[in-house]
Amino acid sequence: MMNNNISPELLAPAGSIESIYAACACGADAVYIGGQNFSARANAVNFSDEELAEAVDYCHLRGVKVYQALNTVIFDHELLDFSDAAIRSAETGVDAFIVQDLGAARILKAVLPDMPLHASTQLSVHTPEGALMARELGFERVVPARELSLKEIKAICDTGIETEVFVHGALCMCVSGQCYMSAVIGSRSANRGQCAQACRLPFSAVGGREERHDLSLKDMSHIESIDKLIKCGVSSLKIEGRMKRAEYTAAAVTACRQVLDGEKPDMESLRAVFSRSGFTDGYISGGMGKAMFGYRRKDDVTAAAEVLPQMKELYRNEAPRYKVNMHIEIAEGRPSLLTAESEGCTATVSGDIPQAAVNRPTDTELCQKQLSRLGGTVFELDKLTADIGEGLILPVSALNKLRREAAEMLSEEIIASRRPDYTINEPDAYSEEFGDIYTEPKKHEKRVHIRHRAVLDAALAYGDCVVLPMSECHGIEHDRERIIIAPPRFTSDEKSVIHELTQLKADGFSRLYCNNIAHIRYGKRLGFRLHGGYGLNTANSYSVSALKDMGLEDITASFEMKLHDISALADLTGIAVIVYGRLPLMLVRNCPVKQAAGCGKCTGKITDRTGRSFEVICDKGKREYSEILNCDTLYMTDRISEIHGASIYDYFFYDSSADALTEKTAELDKGTKPDKSVTRGLYYRGVI
Numbered sequence: 064m065m066n067n068n069i070s071p072e073l074l075a076p077a078g079s080i081e082s083i084y085a086a087c088a089c090g091a092d093a094v095y096i097g098g099q100n101f102s103a104r105a106n107a108v109n110f111s112d113e114e115l116a117e118a119v120d121y122c123h124l125r126g127v128k129v130y131q132a133l134n135t136v137i138f139d140h141e142l143l144d145f146s147d148a149a150i151r152s153a154e155t156g157v158d159a160f161i162v163q164d165l166g167a168a169r170i171l172k173a174v175l176p177d178m179p180l181h182a183s184t185q186l187s188v189h190t191p192e193g194a195l196m197a198r199e200l201g202f203e204r205v206v207p208a209r210e211l212s213l214k215e216i217k218a219i220c221d222t223g224i225e226t227e228v229f230v231h232g233a234l235c236m237c238v239s240g241q242c243y244m245s246a247v248i249g250s251r252s253a254n255r256g257q258c259a260q261a262c263r264l265p266f267s268a269v270g271g272r273e274e275r276h277d278l279s280l281k282d283m284s285h286i287e288s289i290d291k292l293i294k295c296g297v298s299s300l301k302i303e304g305r306m307k308r309a310e311y312t313a314a315a316v317t318a319c320r321q322v323l324d325g326e327k328p329d330m331e332s333l334r335a336v337f338s339r340s341g342f343t344d345g346y347i348s349g350g351m352g353k354a355m356f357g358y359r360r361k362d363d364v365t366a367a368a369e370v371l372p373q374m375k376e377l378y379r380n381e382a383p384r385y386k387v388n389m390h391i392e393i394a395e396g397r398p399s400l401l402t403a404e405s406e407g408c409t410a411t412v413s414g415d416i417p418q419a420a421v422n423r424p425t426d427t428e429l430c431q432k433q434l435s436r437l438g439g440t441v442f443e444l445d446k447l448t449a450d451i452g453e454g455l456i457l458p459v460s461a462l463n464k465l466r467r468e469a470a471e472m473l474s475e476e477i478i479a480s481r482r483p484d485y486t487i488n489e490p491d492a493y494s495e496e497f498g499d500i501y502t503e504p505k506k507h508e509k510r511v512h513i514r515h516r517a518v519l520d521a522a523l524a525y526g527d528c529v530v531l532p533m534s535e536c537h538g539i540e541h542d543r544e545r546i547i548i549a550p551p552r553f554t555s556d557e558k559s560v561i562h563e564l565t566q567l568k569a570d571g572f573s574r575l576y577c578n579n580i581a582h583i584r585y586g587k588r589l590g591f592r593l594h595g596g597y598g599l600n601t602a603n604s605y606s607v608s609a610l611k612d613m614g615l616e617d618i619t620a621s622f623e624m625k626l627h628d629i630s631a632l633a634d635l636t637g638i639a640v641i642v643y644g645r646l647p648l649m650l651v652r653n654c655p656v657k658q659a660a661g662c663g664k665c666t667g668k669i670t671d672r673t674g675r676s677f678e679v680i681c682d683k684g685k686r687e688y689s690e691i692l693n694c695d696t697l698y699m700t701d702r703i704s705e706i707h708g709a710s711i712y713d714y715f716f717y718d719s720s721a722d723a724l725t726e727k728t729a730e731l732d733k734g735t736k737p738d739k740s741v742t743r744g745l746y747y748r749g750v751i
Contacts, residue, residue, distance in 0.1 A: 071293055071300050073323065074130070074227065075316045078109065078305035083118050085313035086127070088378035090320035093128035094118075095161060097305060100148055101133045101141075102256050104305040116155040123481040124441055124474050125384055128158040132305075133171075134183035136164050136254040136602045136621065139631055146174050146490045153178060156482035162186075163240060163254070165200065165580075166605030172201050177485045179203045181227065185240040185254065186580065187598065190557040193581035194219045194226075200580070200609075206301065208238050208553075209283065210652040213291055213347050215555055220296030228292055231315050231333075232303020234283040234343065234355075236262045238553060238688075241598055241650040246623050247693055247742075252750035254600055254623065262649075263358060265672045268659035268679070277655040277669055281357035284342035286315075286330065289322045291347075304337075310374035311336050317377055335370040338363055345653070353658045383443035387473070391430050391465070393417050393451045401434070401465040403473045405442060408480055410472035414465045420456040427451065433462040440470045510547075510639065512715045513724075514680070519546075521721040525728040526714065530576050530594075532682070533560070536567055547574040547594055550582055552650055553688040561585050577615065587614050595619055597641065598650075604633035611636045617711055622646060622697075625749040630708040637710045642699040643731060644715025645692040646744060648677065654689040655679065680717065692717070698741035700731045706746075 075086035077094040086094045096118060097109045110118055119129045131152050137145050145167060149160065153175050160178055162168045163185035171178055181204040182188055182197040189208040197205045204225035207216060220226045235242065237253075244261050246252040251259040262278035269275070285292065289300060302315045314336045318328035334341060340357025344350070387405040398413040417425070427449040435444040511526030513519065516535040523529055523542055530547045539546065548567060554560050564575070568589050575591035577583045578598030586593050595601060595610050595618035602621040610618050617637030620629045632638055656665050656679050668676045675694040682688050697715075699706065706712075714731070718724045730737065 070323070071297055072128075072227075073316065073319050074299045074301045075312055076232070076302055076304040076307070077118070077312065078104065078307070079309065080110075080114060080118060080121075081309040082305075082312045083121060084381075085309040085378040086316055087122060087125045088381045089313050089316040091127060091316050093130060093158070093299070094122060095130040095132055095301075095305070097132045097256075098148060098152060101135050101137065101145055101167075104132070104256055112151050112155070115152060115157070119155045119157055119482075120478050123156065123478050126481075129156075130159045130161055130181060131157045132161045132183070133167060134161050134163040134185050135256045136252070136600050136623070137167055138624070138628055139603045140628075142166075142170065142603060142605065143490060146170055149174060149178075150487055153483075153485045153487060158483060159204070161206070162202075164600070164603070164606060165609045166601075166603040166607070168200060168202070169605045169609045174488050174490065175485050176488070177483070181225075182206060183240075184208060184229070187238055187240040188219075188580070189215070189238070189553060190581045191218050191222050192557055192561075192584045193579060194222045194224050196580040196584040198222070198224045199584070204298065209234060210238060210346050210553070212349055212555070213288075213295055216292065216297065216347070217295040218557075220298075225298040226296065227299035227301050228285075228297045229283065229303055230285040230289060230292065230300045230319065232282060233339075234280040236278045236280055236651055236653075236655070237649040238652065240600065241552070242648070243623065243646060244648040244691070246745060246750050247646055247648055250745065250748055250750050252623050254621075255750055257751045266655070266669045268656040268666060268669045270666065270670060274672075275659070276356065276358040277659050278649075279339065279358040280355050280653070281339050281341055281343040282337070283344065283346070284330070284333075285344055285347055286318050286322055286328050286333075288344060288347060289319065307337060308371075309378070310371045313377040314370075314374045332370055332374065335366040336374055337367060351653045351658075355653055356658060381441070383437065384441040385443070386445035387437070387442040387470075388446045388448075389434055389444060389469070390448045391434070391450070393425060393449075393455055393457050395452050395455060399457055399461065399465060401469045403442075403469040405473060406477050406480075408473060408476035410469055410476050412465055412468040412472055414468075415457060415461040417452070417455040417457045420454050423456075424454050425451060425457045425462075429459075430462060433459055434466050436463070436466065437470060441474070442470055507709070508711045510711050510713050512549075512644070512713060514717055515719045518716070518718055518721045518724045521724045521728075522716065524725070528574075533563060533567070534682075536572060537570075543571045544573060546572060547576045548572055548591075549576040549578070549596075551682050551685075551687065552578050552598060552690075553652060553682075555687055556685075557581065557585075561589070564589055564591075583610075583613050583615070592616055594639075597622060597647075602628075604631075604635070607633050607635050607638075619711075619713065620709070623745050623750045626706055626746045628749075629706070629746075632708060638708055639711035639713050640699075640706055640709040641697060641713040641715065641744075642703065642706070643697060644713075645678065645694075645696050645717065646715075647690050648693050649691040650688060651691065652688050654681070655691075656689070678717070693742070695740050695742040697744045698736065699743065699746065701734050701736045702743075703734070 075091035163183040182202040184206040245259045251257040266278045267275040268277040343355045345355040392400040402411045509526040511522040512530040575586040578596035619639040
């Protein structure tokens with residue numbers, strides 16, 4: 064049974080105005096939507112400024128909050144447009160912004176200091192330290208990664224920050240914010256709202272001719288575990304699906320509301336509306352593996368066609384939300400007056416002057432009959448009082464007009480009472496002086512990333528410093544000042560990571576490679592020198608500024624940027640650019656090879672329908688996650704002269720042999736393009 068003493072927010076997706084109607088009618092407490100730009104679901108219908116204003120008023124009248132997703136990575140040339148878009152949205156009265164980009168968050172805090180900010184799941188927060196860092200950065204709420212167990216969710220809730228957890232909808236293979244597959248393959252960036260869902264296409268982890276979908280997960284559904292999530296302390300129950308139709312929103316909201324009301328949810332109808340071979344709760348239940356994988360089949364599509372009309376009925380007619388008290392005054396020689404009161408608001412309208420009655424005069428009974436006809440509004444007449452002079456008549460048409468105008472005015476008063484009043488600073492009032500465009504550094508540092516301690520000496524011989532996995536650092540007694548520790552990109556046991564780093568700091572290591580904001584928080588606390596990794600998705604000068612203020616000595620520019628955009632980044636701190644190696648396309652918690660073949664028969668790769676192979680590597684610690692690497696090697700060493708503004712060049716090597724690494728570095732130093740297949744990444748073609 065539900066704990067009825069705690070009532071979390073029920074948050075619904077809305078990619079269209081019809082989805083707004085469905086969410087409100089079926090019992091959502093809040094909706095989240097996107098505008099025409101800067102939304103991580105750019106392919107949803109989304110809302111123009113005028114439609115957004117209409118949607119906000121519609122929701123606020125019904126006591127439903129509206130959160131707007133401004134959760135994409137932004138580039139410097141978009142900063143002013145972003146500020147303007149945010150200000151226009153604030154003027155409509157949205158209740159909060161959902162944000163990924165740290166630079167965007169900094170801008171919003173300057174332009175709209177009163178606007179609540181929610182940390183998007185794209186920020187990749189999955190630990191308590193990450194949540195605490197988000198709070199320190201000014202976020203009131205965090206949307207954790209979808210890959211978490213109940214225990215891990217509770218640990219984040221226990222930090223005290225509001226926690227918004229996905230309970231139903233599509234489940235990406237990759238940790239949100241860390242997927243670059245769509246961008247690298249087709250220039251459609253998931254971090255920019257343009258994901259082409261390449262992972263839903265056929266991929267095989269075992270080879271052969273059988274068509275497999277080893278990168279496609281079933282949709283998640285934790286609806287039947289809502290009571291457990293409430294016990295964890297979750298503040299908001301979030302449904303995924305801004306790109307899905309209104310009937311889906313209605314079905315999902317209805318199922319969640321049924322659970323919150325202590326009823327049994329209609330999961331069969333929900334599955335029929337949309338699923339990929341059914342649902343999974345593998346992450347919160349600890350049931351990772353083969354059972355979590357699935358894709359959209361013909362049966363799933365035909366099932367939807369049968370149930371959609373039934374789901375549409377869920378929101379065809381809206382039930383009244385508020386009791387309204389009315390008082391009517393009909394006096395000789397004066398305009399009639401109708402006062403309506405509800406939700407702490409009052410509206411008074413005037414109408415026709417009554418006439419002397421020839422036949423039956425207007426009485427309280429007639430007024431009750433006409434004024435109670437509030438269908439099509441959010442109101443239901445509760446009590447009516449009347450002050451009616453003797454022998455007077457007010458036509459039915461006049462009573463109806465009073466009712467309509469009073470309901471309309473009262474609605475406007477309620478909307479106005481719920482519209483936030485934000486302080487708005489013009490963009491020129493918050494702009495920072497970042498200094499001149501980056502001047503070319505006199506010295507460029509080579510930073511070498513390796514996975515195996517066995518190649519450390521070869522890496523040190525080639526590079527100025529080496530980034531090494533944390534699990535490989537123990538027992539090293541030389542060149543510690545040149546070694547940068549790389550903690551796990553994803554972890555369920557953050558306390559053990561912090562304990563291990565504490566030991567390494569005591570052993571003389573002093574530098575930390577930070578791929579998420581949690582690394583920054585505990586790295587700073589432990590006294591490490593901090594270096595910003597590619598996982599921070601740094602793509603604009605305000606992000607650089609924010610990270611510098613957090614204590615980072617240098618920051619890796621997003622490899623989704625073009626070279627000329629990198630050169631325009633603010634001259635605030637060291638900028639690193641990846642110039643060699645196979646780029647990480649996905650960070651996954653449910654290893655596609657393990658579920659298909661098992662660790663004992665690991666193929667170490669997945670193959671797409673064109674025959675291209677992508678290496679799959681495990682973290683060197685507890686094997687809590689895997690990374691999928693690009694099939695082609697990024698190669699920019701023959702075009703170093705075209706890279707401006709960077710003081711650090713990053714080289715990624717995955718060799719386990721020192722001789723192989725030495726041979727490869729010797730080839731790179733020649734500065735010639737090799738014969739085998741390479742890629743220039745996104746440095747020239749960029750992303751959408």
